[in-house]
Amino acid sequence: xxxxxxxxxxxxxxxxxxxxxxxxxxxxxxxxxxxxxxxxxxxxxxxxxxxxxxxxxxxxxxxxxxxxxxxxxxxxxxxxxxxxxxxxxxxxxxxxxxxxxxxxxxxxxxxxxxxxxxxxxxxxxxxxxxxxxxxxxxxxxxxxxxxxxxxxxxxxxxxxxxxxxxxxxxxxxxxxxxxxxxxxxxxxxxxxxxxxxxxxxxxxxxxxxxxxxxxxxxxxxxxxxxxxxxxxxxxxxxxxxxxxxxxxxxxxxxxxxxxxxxxxxxxxxxxxxxx
Amino acid sequence: xxxxxxxxxxxxxxxxxxxxxxxxxxxxxxxxxxxxxxxxxxxxxxxxxxxxxxxxxxxxxxxxxxxxxxxxxxxxxxxxxxxxxxxxxxxxxxxxxxxxxxxxxxxxxxxxxxxxxxxxxxxxxxxxxxxxxxxxxxxxxxxxxxxxxxxxxxxxxxxxxxxxxxxxxxxxxxxxxxxxxxxxxxxxxxxxxxxxxxxxxxxxxxxxxxxxxxxxxxxxxxxxxxxxxxxxxxxxxxxxxxxxxxxxxxxxxxxxxxxxx
Numbered sequence: 001x002x003x004x005x006x007x008x009x010x011x012x013x014x015x016x017x018x019x020x021x022x023x024x025x026x027x028x029x030x031x032x033x034x035x036x037x038x039x040x041x042x043x044x045x046x047x048x049x050x051x052x053x054x055x056x057x058x059x060x061x062x063x064x065x066x067x068x069x070x071x072x073x074x075x076x077x078x079x080x081x082x083x084x085x086x087x088x089x090x091x092x093x094x095x096x097x098x099x100x101x102x103x104x105x106x107x108x109x110x111x112x113x114x115x116x117x118x119x120x121x122x123x124x125x126x127x128x129x130x131x132x133x134x135x136x137x138x139x140x141x142x143x144x145x146x147x148x149x150x151x152x153x154x155x156x157x158x159x160x161x162x163x164x165x166x167x168x169x170x171x172x173x174x175x176x177x178x179x180x181x182x183x184x185x186x187x188x189x190x191x192x193x194x195x196x197x198x199x200x201x202x203x204x205x206x207x208x209x210x211x212x213x214x215x216x217x218x219x220x221x222x223x224x225x226x227x228x229x230x231x232x233x234x235x236x237x238x239x240x241x242x243x244x245x246x247x248x249x250x251x252x253x254x255x256x257x258x259x260x261x262x263x264x265x266x267x268x269x270x271x272x273x274x275x
Numbered sequence: 276x277x278x279x280x281x282x283x284x285x286x287x288x289x290x291x292x293x294x295x296x297x298x299x300x301x302x303x304x305x306x307x308x309x310x311x312x313x314x315x316x317x318x319x320x321x322x323x324x325x326x327x328x329x330x331x332x333x334x335x336x337x338x339x340x341x342x343x344x345x346x347x348x349x350x351x352x353x354x355x356x357x358x359x360x361x362x363x364x365x366x367x368x369x370x371x372x373x374x375x376x377x378x379x380x381x382x383x384x385x386x387x388x389x390x391x392x393x394x395x396x397x398x399x400x401x402x403x404x405x406x407x408x409x410x411x412x413x414x415x416x417x418x419x420x421x422x423x424x425x426x427x428x429x430x431x432x433x434x435x436x437x438x439x440x441x442x443x444x445x446x447x448x449x450x451x452x453x454x455x456x457x458x459x460x461x462x463x464x465x466x467x468x469x470x471x472x473x474x475x476x477x478x479x480x481x482x483x484x485x486x487x488x489x490x491x492x493x494x495x496x497x498x499x500x501x502x503x504x505x506x507x508x509x510x511x512x513x514x515x516x517x518x519x520x521x522x523x524x525x526x527x528x529x530x531x532x533x534x535x536x
Binding site for chain 2: 026028052053054061073074075076077079080084087088091092093094096098100101102103104105107112122123124125126127128129130131133147148149150178179180181182183184
């Protein structure tokens with residue numbers, strides 16, 4: 001059927017226009033690193049990145065490469081490999097519009113998005129500086145309660161959810177297993193562009209054991225096969241994070257020159273220090 | 276985040292490390308909990324939760340985020356937050372780049388937001404779980420005037436809230452490399468509970484940027500009790516083995532766990 005949605009990674013990246021609002025899952029959830037590198041190569045600009053609910057290497061690379069205008073996140077970190085260096089530099093330089101959040105607030109906004117609702121109420125938040133800096137969040141009095149203030153968060157509707165699935169089929173169905181936040185992202189976004197470790201024969205929806213972990217193709221508007229597409233990060237049920245590479249990145253990205261060398265070597269595929 | 280280079284603490288039953296003292300003491304703070312959840316990068320709280328589970332005879336459920344085997348969530352990252360809002364989680368651990376005397380925590384950065392000179396990762400789930408989980412234990416292994424401040428630069432999550440704010444949760448205790456405080460919600464201040472062996476009240480005062488209550492009338496502030504020999508054996512055996520699943524390096528280097536061949 002919709003075989004025409006299957007294209008290559010660079011063509012997927014070409015579908016993301018400058019200024020788009022994109023959602024990316026946290027480091028362990030299947031981050032489409034090949035696609036992120038393709039976005040940097042195509043020099044996308046002005047992105048609004050929604051981290052679901054946190055960001056890591058992918059987000060740091062996009063920020064350092066100048067692709068991001070607005071960052072909506074509950075945290076950016078390289079985990080045991082340290083702080084995210086490009087993110088820290090951009091904050092100090094004031095070059096990012098920051099929408100600091102808390103993890104369940106990102107989920108709640110996406111849940112409003114998937115339900116087609118204008119907002120979602122959420123406990124917590126009141127009196128924090130996170131809420132104080134979010135003019136887009138409102139506090140209402142619980143209409144069913146008595147003097148019970150509660151925060152309301154607007155729906156998050158990304159233009160694109162970008163993800164890497166461990167498996168897909170030729171119909172554009174994506175298997176993501178129990179990584180439910182990726183399912184949520186796909187539901188909430190206008191379009192989902194995906195890469196997959198492999199595109200298999202048959203139909204994933206016909207396998208009862210897999211069906212509950214499938215994003216059906218109703219949400220998917222582009223798919224590319226990309227074996228190892230989350231590397232150097234890991235993918236659930238597949239490979240694990242490449243610690244040596246992350247250590248190298250943390251080291252190289254400590255200053256702008258080193259970050260540029262990293263991009264040359266690992267994103268643009270140019271020879272290091274071309275002479 | 277574990278950075279402590281701790282030497283052994285002499286105890287009656289031999290020697291124990293700071294980490295082992297903390298694991299034992301935190302497990303004591305978790306007594307009676309039905310469900311303890313532990314966030315990522317938290318090997319000491321994780322070990323303490325597993326010890327509490329053992330001491331409860333299995334009555335305490337433990338969920339360690341980031342572990343495949345020590346949690347049973349199937350609804351993705353949102354599930355722990357939904358459980359917390361329903362009152363199904365009794366204890367959780369938070370930390371802070373800065374913690375102040377009112378129990379406010381800052382995980383965002385130093386200086387004026389948003390263009391901060393020092394920027395940390397971000398608030399993660401704190402601006403939610405701090406309100407909803409009844410026993411939040413603040414854990415920080417660097418006890419200094421840099422971390423224990425009079426007033427945080429940014430409130431990721433406040434220690435207390437106005438009376439009309441739905442808030443079953445909040446700070447229960449603050450445990451550091453020097454001492455254990457409990458938090459008194461009525462006076463909205465920390466109370467010094469015990470000082471770890473080898474440290475003094477003066478040292479705690481010198482390294483704390485906020486005022487705190489010191490119990491008076493009962494002599495000196497008690498020393499934090501070290502685990503007895505059987506508890507230490509448990510920590511180095513069964514608990515080390517269980518925590519090696521998410522934290523193999525910690526289990527091996529700190530608790531002396533050797534992986535089964």
